[in-house]
Amino acid sequence: MEQKFGDNPVEVRDTEHYKDEYNEGFVDKWDELINWDSRAESEGNFFIDALRQRGAKKILDVSTGTGFNAVRLVEAGFQVTCVDGSAEMLAKAFDNGWDRGHILRVVQADWRWLNRDIHGKYDAVICLGNSLTHLFKERDRRKALAEFYAALRHDGVLILDQRNYDAILDEGFSSKHKHYYCGDTVSAEPEYVDDGLARFRYEFSDNSVYHLNMFPLRKDYTRNLMHEVGFQKITTYGDFDPNYDPSNVDFYLHIAEKYYDENEEPED
Template sequence: MTADTSDRQGGDESVSSVELENQVFGDNPTEVRDTDHYTREYVGGMVEKWDELIDWKKRSESEGNFFVDQLRSRGVRTVLDAATGTGFHSVRLLEEGFDTVSADGSPQMLARAFRNGMDYGGHVLRVVNADWRWLNRDVHGEFDAIICLGNSFTHLFSEHDRRKTLAEFYAMLSHDGVLIIDQRNYDAVLDNGSGSNRTYYYCGEQVSAKPDHVDEGLARYKYTFPDESEYFLNMYPIRKNYLRGLMRDVGFQRIDTFGDFQDTYGDDEPDYFIHVAEKSYRDFGELNDD
């Protein structure tokens, strides 16, 4: 993602993405299908309310130890949280003893994450404003694991951007590293309008998150908060097997896909899919094709 400092709000003077308080979608919101629009969506007003949507305590209960167990089972020590958001997973990983770097494309999200790190246990997050497509330029070092959670990958609207991002992830991993990336169950959303029960990911009971427009090239969601304020996110509805195919094309070997943290599920049941992709080279017979 990119931190574009030349965003314009209507016809006014140039406004830094750090300063934006209101979302800017133009006259036809459903025409906004651009990766670089990201920083005009996660603006100050929405960032300040984001934790109401997540509810850290309930989110922690719903996830359990899934991510921690996946990382520990592979001997992971260093982690890049590539979609830090307001810091939920970065703080959780730091508390569990992982050496964690926190990156995000939204400077406003990173500022909130840093404050949350201090508020939740006095953790000083190492934050980096990074564009995934040039991750090796913005973030230095090699990692045992990269996590990209919160449906963030679907902010990439072109296949070129998606392939470039996955290649950047792959290059920053150690030889036996692992990528954990999640996505909403867009197969269910596109095919039958389901997949929006919000059981595990968005745990804030007073916040509504509903599809506002869905087609094969756009999933636009509306988030309504208790004070009746409304915010929108435009995302590309990536299908599960399409993303698995992209990861294989980039070079990831074994890929295990979980539905709402379970390894057995019906295709329409999960709200989210979580892909655990290993970089370590395997013989053809060891690969899975689930």
């Protein structure tokens, strides 16, 4: 199934366009890109441990995709609500859960109006899979993060990841291809990059090709934005390691705490 980017694909910089990019053909191949077994081995219990350490039980997975993280958290005993803007992704996540003996609770929602479609407060919000980069306007990113913040209990936590776009923009693309996208039969590389667009090309084992247009978020920009919407303490990891070389990691992962300690010095 062909995606539609028009005559000049690098000019497609629209938050709404992801709904067309994740068409049925691309979504059907997404698990080949992830490779659930290899990804589970790569990340280990990082998310499970981080959530348990903070006493989290009720989790809102706002970028469920095909359900990998949601299923792992359900199997670890968490109560998970699955959200995605793509109906195709949610259908695939539900099927993946069903195949593993789980009935996932799924909600289609736009992050910018998230709390219109979900109810109650959560101990944690997870936004994984480089998903925030689908928002091209700063006001959309601020609104989405504010909605995540509002969905959390007073001591809740946001766990959010992103590609290392700093290295891609400043040094060019290289990837160990061992975290997150672990499928060894898939090529995933940027076809075009500038300060406002990272256009990635995905080629699968059957020679089918798909693309995603994303906004290249820099690490410090993302951290500052989370601070500005109210998160108090942000810890950043590089490929799950707190002691990382910024030029040698594929993904950054931020754990942003909502909890306010009046005796703790604020971060710079």
